Amino acid sequence: MLSTGRAVTSPARAAQHRFMGAPRTVVFLAGDHGKRAAASVAARAAGSSHPAVCLEAAAPWSMDCVAAPATVSHEESVRQVVLKQAALAASTTPRKARLAGRDAGVLDAAFARCGAVCKEYAKTFYLATQLMTPERRRAIWAIYVWCRRTDELVDGPNAAHTSALALDRWESRLDGVFAGRPYDMLDAALADAVAAFPAVDERPFRDMVQGMRMDLAKSRYATFDELYLYCYRVAGTVGLMTVPVMGVSPGSQADVETVYAGALALGVANQLTNILRDVGEDARRGRIYLPQNELATAGISEADIFAGRVTDEWRSFMKGQIARARAYFQQAEQGAAELNQESRWPVWASLLLYRQILDEIEANGYDNFSKRAYVPKAKKLAALPKAYLRSLMPPPSQTRR
Numbered sequence: 184m185l186s187t188g189r190a191v192t193s194p195a196r197a198a199q200h201r202f203m204g205a206p207r208t209v210v211f212l213a214g215d216h217g218k219r220a221a222a223s224v225a226a227r228a229a230g231s232s233h234p235a236v237c238l239e240a241a242a243p244w245s246m247d248c249v250a251a252p253a254t255v256s257h258e259e260s261v262r263q264v265v266l267k268q269a270a271l272a273a274s275t276t277p278r279k280a281r282l283a284g285r286d287a288g289v290l291d292a293a294f295a296r297c298g299a300v301c302k303e304y305a306k307t308f309y310l311a312t313q314l315m316t317p318e319r320r321r322a323i324w325a326i327y328v329w330c331r332r333t334d335e336l337v338d339g340p341n342a343a344h345t346s347a348l349a350l351d352r353w354e355s356r357l358d359g360v361f362a363g364r365p366y367d368m369l370d371a372a373l374a375d376a377v378a379a380f381p382a383v384d385e386r387p388f389r390d391m392v393q394g395m396r397m398d399l400a401k402s403r404y405a406t407f408d409e410l411y412l413y414c415y416r417v418a419g420t421v422g423l424m425t426v427p428v429m430g431v432s433p434g435s436q437a438d439v440e441t442v443y444a445g446a447l448a449l450g451v452a453n454q455l456t457n458i459l460r461d462v463g464e465d466a467r468r469g470r471i472y473l474p475q476n477e478l479a480t481a482g483i484s485e486a487d488i489f490a491g492r493v494t495d496e497w498r499s500f501m502k503g504q505i506a507r508a509r510a511y512f513q514q515a516e517q518g519a520a521e522l523n524q525e526s527r528w529p530v531w532a533s534l535l536l537y538r539q540i541l542d543e544i545e546a547n548g549y550d551n552f553s554k555r556a557y558v559p560k561a562k563k564l565a566a567l568p569k570a571y572l573r574s575l576m577p578p579p580s581q582t583r584r
């Protein structure tokens with residue numbers, strides 16, 4: 184069954200949450216979207232079957248934050264993180280004072296360095312951030328750089344030397360960023376960015392580090408739900424980190440949760456696509472990021488994968504995996520359309536460009552063992568104006584209500 188991050192509506196899910204206790208009063212702060220987020224989360228919380236009721240009681244960083252019984256899926260736990268982050272969209276409580284005077288010059292240099300790193304590693308994305316306001320743009324660059332540095336710890340040239348202890352230290356540095364005590368220049372840029380956008384929460388950053396820990400400890404995923412948790416941690420978190428910076432369109436009438444859920448969906452879709460593109464490469468490193476139970480049902484063994492056998496079973500299995508990734512892209516579209524207009528271009532670019540990789544896997548006859556699905560430069564370039572045009576369209580919710 185496809186798992187597409189729908190709202191909590193089914194009686195089964197409601198029953199799952201009923202035990203979690205009575206709703207708490209949540210205090211929300213200013214801002215139009217904040218009010219809408221607050222109203223919507225509070226309204227949901229008022230019906231005691233909704234997961235929002237237990238967010239307040241949640242231990243801050245644990246994925247078991249909902250005192251969940253074994254039957255609560257990771258998808259459900261992640262959904263609750265999303266609701267909590269959406270409720271924080273109202274947050275205007277300033278963090279530690281931002282730097283001024285001579286220190287502000289140092290910060291400018293730090294942000295310029297973040298921009299240069301983006302330009303080097305993600306040219307298209309860097310170009311598409313040019314439409315954003317300068318404050319948003321530099322905050323997004325700082326987040327990008329932190330994510331890239333985090334990823335490099337387990338996927339970079341020195342990854343073999345990264346231990347759980349190194350990730351502990353990285354997490355302590357992150358605490359410093361959020362406490363206004365950055366360790367180096369690039370951390371200082373991030374510290375300033377999160378001070379400027381107080382709705383950016385530490386939670387998704389910490390969850391990304393947890394994702395990196397999974398890469399240290401795990402090379403198999405028993406079910407899609409397990410894989411979903413991994414995708415949330417390493418990529419869905421990016422959406423939750425960046426939406427508070429990009430902002431929601433002033434004309435949008437959509438629930439803030441829809442936008443956050445869309446952001447999560449884009450991260451998950453991108454990561455699933457990445458996984459499907461890199462099956463062969465990962466297998467050569469002894470890793471299989473595919474649900475083992477679904478492989479077994481399809482009659483595909485690990486030996487088939489290590490031998491790179493493109494059989495009818497494999498093609499049919501891949502069709503299902505691609506359909507699932509496309510469903511997440513579809514959900515992401517709903518959120519992307521509601522973002523602030525000047526922030527939409529990089530998001531649509533990421534969505535359209537990454538989704539094309541799925542078409543290329545199909546065009547390669549589902550041989551993702553010996554061929555790397557690659558979007559030709561001309562197609563990539565064509566996606567940019569297309570993304571730009573999409574970004575000009577008003578939010579669907581603006582005309583709907």
Ligand SMILES: CC(C)=CCC/C(C)=C/CC/C(C)=C/CC/C(C)=C/[C@@H]1[C@@H](COP(=O)(O)OP(=O)(O)O)[C@]1(C)CC/C=C(\C)CC/C=C(\C)CCC=C(C)C
Pocket residue numbers: 308323326327328330331334417418419421422423425426442443445446447449450453454457515516518519522529530533
């Ligand atoms: C505006 C915008 C697109 C912002 C995102 C910028 C940002 C902070 C990106 C961080 C990316 C990063 C370095 C993540 C670390 C983990 C990782 C490597 C994830 C994989 C990315 C691709 O990696 P890579 O560069 O190695 O790719 P190639 O192999 O070269 O192809 C991921 C697959 C996932 C990245 C996830 C996103 C870009 C999520 C984007 C979601 C949003 C920005 C939310 C949009 C909001 C709505 C409402 C839809």
